[in-house]
Amino acid sequence: MENTDVLIIGAGPAGTVAAAGLMKQGKKVVVLEKDVFPRFVIGESLLPRCNDILEKVDLLGSIEERNYIKKRGAVFFRGALKEQFNFAETFHDGWKYTYQVPRGDFDKALADAVVKKGGDIRFRMEVNDVEFLDDGAIVHYTDLASGYVHSIKARFVMDCSGYGRVLPKLLDLDEPSDLSYRISLFTHITNDKRPEGDDEGYIWIVALPQGGWIWVIPFAGGVTSVGVVALPKVFEEAPGADDDEKLRNLLLQEASLKDRLAQMEFVMPSKKIEGYSIGVKQLCGDRYVLVGNTTEFLDPIFSSGVTLAFESAYRAQEVVGKYLDDGSVDIQKEYADYMIGGVNCFRQYVKAWYTGELQWLFFSRNKTSAVKDRVCSVLAGYVWDQSNNYVSRPDKALAAALGTLPDEERFKVFE
Numbered sequence: 001m002e003n004t005d006v007l008i009i010g011a012g013p014a015g016t017v018a019a020a021g022l023m024k025q026g027k028k029v030v031v032l033e034k035d036v037f038p039r040f041v042i043g044e045s046l047l048p049r050c051n052d053i054l055e056k057v058d059l060l061g062s063i064e065e066r067n068y069i070k071k072r073g074a075v076f077f078r079g080a081l082k083e084q085f086n087f088a089e090t091f092h093d094g095w096k097y098t099y100q101v102p103r104g105d106f107d108k109a110l111a112d113a114v115v116k117k118g119g120d121i122r123f124r125m126e127v128n129d130v131e132f133l134d135d136g137a138i139v140h141y142t143d144l145a146s147g148y149v150h151s152i153k154a155r156f157v158m159d160c161s162g163y164g165r166v167l168p169k170l171l172d173l174d175e176p177s178d179l180s181y182r183i184s185l186f187t188h189i190t191n192d193k194r195p196e197g198d199d200e201g202y203i204w205i206v207a208l209p210q211g212g213w214i215w216v217i218p219f220a221g222g223v224t225s226v227g228v229v230a231l232p233k234v235f236e237e238a239p240g241a242d243d244d245e246k247l248r249n250l251l252l253q254e255a256s257l258k259d260r261l262a263q264m265e266f267v268m269p270s271k272k273i274e275g276y277s278i279g280v281k282q283l284c285g286d287r288y289v290l291v292g293n294t295t296e297f298l299d300p301i302f303s304s305g306v307t308l309a310f311e312s313a314y315r316a317q318e319v320v321g322k323y324l325d326d327g328s329v330d331i332q333k334e335y336a337d338y339m340i341g342g343v344n345c346f347r348q349y350v351k352a353w354y355t356g357e358l359q360w361l362f363f364s365r366n367k368t369s370a371v372k373d374r375v376c377s378v379l380a381g382y383v384w385d386q387s388n389n390y391v392s393r394p395d396k397a398l399a400a401a402l403g404t405l406p407d408e409e410r411f412k413v414f415e
């Protein structure tokens with residue numbers, strides 16, 4: 001039977017970063033990917049922390065050469081209220097920009113770069129079963145082109161299968177999320193009247209008065225991604241005979257988007273994803289780790305998905321490498337606990353966004369620039385910087401900041 005050090009399931013952002021890191025360590029890696037690239041995936045707005053990870057595994061160059069539009073921050077709207085966060089003004093001294101990426105192209109660029117370094121990525125190979133042994137695991141997979149089933153023995157398995165959730169399903173690790181069931185309806189458009197200059201690449205997030213929010217993510221070349229995330233009732237109540245009409249109406253109802261999107265044309269029918277928030281019982285076990293979206297997916301509001309996929313992949317490959325070298329690593333502590341720290345930080349912000357408290361802070365004219373810079377560090381993905389109290393104790397820090405704001409502002413946000 002074929003042998004490898006590490007078998008990676010899935011060649012999305014988590015899988016390719018994990019593969020690049022392990023190859024850098026000299027480990028033998030096989031990546032099995034069920035799809036052919038490029039393929040459509042949602043999750044198109046990166047955070048600056050992504051650049052750090054890509055740089056560490058020598059993949060940043062292959063992304064820079066794609067000439068994606070630079071994302072220098074995020075602009076939030078609610079009715080007439082507006083607040084702009086610039087990644088150049090953060091508490092953490094990190095990257096000042098990142099990219100807006102059509103994921104079909106982005107994921108393919110990463111996979112191509114890994115293959116160019118000698119990586120073994122096998123497309124159209126679907127993992128169906130994993131048998132765990134004392135010294136590794138046997139992974140069974142189907143070649144989707146021929147229908148043949150193959151097996152490979154690995155000393156360690158990294159599950160980077162994203163929404164496929166291969167090991168959580170096989171090992172019964174899924175847990176319901178503590179976040180509400182939401183729907184996302186989205187598409188790509190042209191004829192987006194964008195701001196000019198450096199402002200062009202900012203993500204726009206528009207809070208809906210009826211609950212939920214809209215994203216506007218501009219790509220190089222003139223296509224823009226737009227989407228709505230909300231509770232099911234917002235879509236039920238939206239005017240329109242079908243999803244395309246509902247999406248169009250929800251977008252054009254917003255004062256901040258009326259002019260920008262007035263001439264928009266859909267370049268594909270709208271797509272819908274629902275109930276995507278999911279939890280997991282554990283992030284690692286004997287001979288496996290869960291990485292990226294297979295761990296826990298919170299909510300897209302802060303564009304944290306790919307950042308968490310990259311961070312977990314980078315951390316996991318370091319820890320798995322040490323484990324394979326001499327077994328001298330506590331994977332739960334060094335990997336799982338570390339990741340849960342960052343995820344829980346984002347969780348607090350996601351929850352505070354939906355209760356409205358974070359929106360109150362965002363749109364307040366009375367918050368200090370020190371508070372804004374610290375929050376902006378979180379928005380840039382630096383959620384492991386324990387010297388930032390908005391990371392180490394977000395609940396306390398946010399409560400303290402809100403305590404200084406005049407109450408009438410709260411009413412302005414929620415009137």
Ligand SMILES: Cc1cc2nc3c(=O)[nH]c(=O)nc-3n(C[C@H](O)[C@H](O)[C@H](O)COP(=O)(O)OP(=O)(O)OC[C@H]3O[C@@H](n4cnc5c(N)ncnc54)[C@H](O)[C@@H]3O)c2cc1C
Pocket residue numbers: 009010011012013014015032033034035041042043044045046047125126127128160161162163164165166184273276291292293294300303304305306307309
């Ligand atoms: C509505 C919405 C909007 C989002 N917006 C953003 C955003 O703006 N920014 C952001 O950072 N994130 C965003 N996300 C999250 C983002 O989509 C994910 O976090 C990200 O794709 C995770 O990467 P991954 O590598 O873990 O998984 P994926 O990108 O899902 O990759 C997993 C790969 O595994 C393969 N696979 C699955 N099953 C198998 C199998 N059995 N055998 C072999 N291969 C398999 C798949 O084909 C796929 O290529 C959004 C999510 C949603 C739902």
